[in-house]
Amino acid sequence: MSSIEERVKKIVVEQLGVKEDEVTSEASFVDDLGADSLDTVELVMALEEEFECEIPDEEAEKITTVQQAIDYVNRHLDQ
Amino acid sequence: MRLQLDNQVALVTGATRGIGAAIATVLAEAGATVVGTATSESGAQRISDALSSTTGGGRGAVLDVRDAEQIKQLIDNIRDNEGAPSILVNNAGITRDGLAMRMSDEDWDAVIDTNLNAVFRVTRAVLRGMIKARHGRIINIGSVVGLMGNAGQINYSTAKAGLLGMTRSLAREVAPRGITVNAIAPGFIETDMTGELDDQQREALLEQTPMQRLGQPGDIAAAVCFLASPAAGYITGETLNVNGGLLMS
Numbered sequence: 512m513s514s515i516e517e518r519v520k521k522i523v524v525e526q527l528g529v530k531e532d533e534v535t536s537e538a539s540f541v542d543d544l545g546a547d548s549l550d551t552v553e554l555v556m557a558l559e560e561e562f563e564c565e566i567p568d569e570e571a572e573k574i575t576t577v578q579q580a581i582d583y584v585n586r587h588l589d590q
Numbered sequence: 591m592r593l594q595l596d597n598q599v600a601l602v603t604g605a606t607r608g609i610g611a612a613i614a615t616v617l618a619e620a621g622a623t624v625v626g627t628a629t630s631e632s633g634a635q636r637i638s639d640a641l642s643s644t645t646g647g648g649r650g651a652v653l654d655v656r657d658a659e660q661i662k663q664l665i666d667n668i669r670d671n672e673g674a675p676s677i678l679v680n681n682a683g684i685t686r687d688g689l690a691m692r693m694s695d696e697d698w699d700a701v702i703d704t705n706l707n708a709v710f711r712v713t714r715a716v717l718r719g720m721i722k723a724r725h726g727r728i729i730n731i732g733s734v735v736g737l738m739g740n741a742g743q744i745n746y747s748t749a750k751a752g753l754l755g756m757t758r759s760l761a762r763e764v765a766p767r768g769i770t771v772n773a774i775a776p777g778f779i780e781t782d783m784t785g786e787l788d789d790q791q792r793e794a795l796l797e798q799t800p801m802q803r804l805g806q807p808g809d810i811a812a813a814v815c816f817l818a819s820p821a822a823g824y825i826t827g828e829t830l831n832v833n834g835g836l837l838m839s
């Protein structure tokens with residue numbers, strides 16, 4: 512079983528079509544990885560599916576970097 | 591050129607009769623697996639019967655488009671059985687005619703809810719699957735009345751005009767994901783909906799229609815099949831008039 516960090520990064524690579532080494536923890540989806548607004552919505556959808564959770568819009572808006580996505584999942588997964 | 595829809599899953603709302611029934615059959619004959627909706631169990635059964643002998647096959651399902659929970663359940667159910675819809679035809683619609691000064695809130699709301707709000711909700715529910723698949727065809731059945739206006743149909747023409755705006759905005763949003771969104775604006779088509787016209791109204795309509803006949807449900811279904819097909823892949827945000835020349839723009 513891979514770690515949450517690995518799973519999140521894998522989704523980012525797949526969704527945004529970027530290289531693995533670009534997906535650093537600090538990377539911002541829009542500024543560093545070239546995501547547009549539809550990409551970020553899709554990314555959240557993919558996270559929801561991978562971790563079987565629903566991310567409310569207010570929370571989704573705050574997920575703008577890879578680390579924020581990892582933190583969100585860590586905070587909510589075991590609840 | 592043949593319009594082939596093999597391996598496509600189509601959802602057609604309001605497929606019991608009239609235009610929707612023709613659309614469901616034509617899409618299924620082109621090879622799509624079709625789920626057509628009805629407001630009653632008996633209507634759903636009739637759709638299943640009609641689709642059973644077609645190339646692509648399919649079934650009827652009960653759906654009141656005004657019910658958000660039913661929409662969600664049906665889309666989940668289709669995804670689990672046939673696969674996520676790649677073609678959506680928003681066809682279900684009603685009329686509650688009356689002059690503006692005398693129109694009740696109930697008649698206004700019923701038409702806006704069924705013909706406009708519900709279209710948004712059904713569309714939103716299928717978008718996720720289409721975005722993931724990077725492919726989709728959304729076809730909204732509008733009306734010539736949404737472009738021309740019509741005395742006695744302020745609610746209906748408002749909903750149909752709104753539908754055209756919705757079509758264009760969504761077309762812009764989802765075009766980068768390989769999804770096209772178009773509308774068809776039928777003229778007057780021979781169905782239960784126009785069965786209420788009296789002879790005088792019919793005459794007047796035919797006089798304004800260069801083709802000198804009312805349309806048939808199949809005329810609309812053929813246009814839907816084209817827009818759903820790979821042949822129409824570069825057409826999006828468009829409103830296709832199918833009206834025998836009643837309105838040209």
Ligand SMILES: NC(=O)c1ccc[n+]([C@@H]2O[C@H](COP(=O)([O-])OP(=O)(O)OC[C@H]3O[C@@H](n4cnc5c(N)ncnc54)[C@H](OP(=O)(O)O)[C@@H]3O)[C@@H](O)[C@H]2O)c1
Nearest residue numbers: 604605606608609629654655682683733776778779781783
């Ligand atoms: N006929 C025309 O001249 C004409 C012209 C321009 C545009 N249009 C548009 O074309 C579409 C089809 O029209 P039509 O003439 O074929 O109409 P129709 O013969 O009256 O059939 C209407 C269809 O919509 C379904 N429906 C009604 N309310 C519904 C609801 N709340 N939830 C789900 N389904 C519902 C009906 O299902 P049930 O059978 O179960 O009630 C039926 O299948 C409509 O959007 C209409 O506005 C028609």
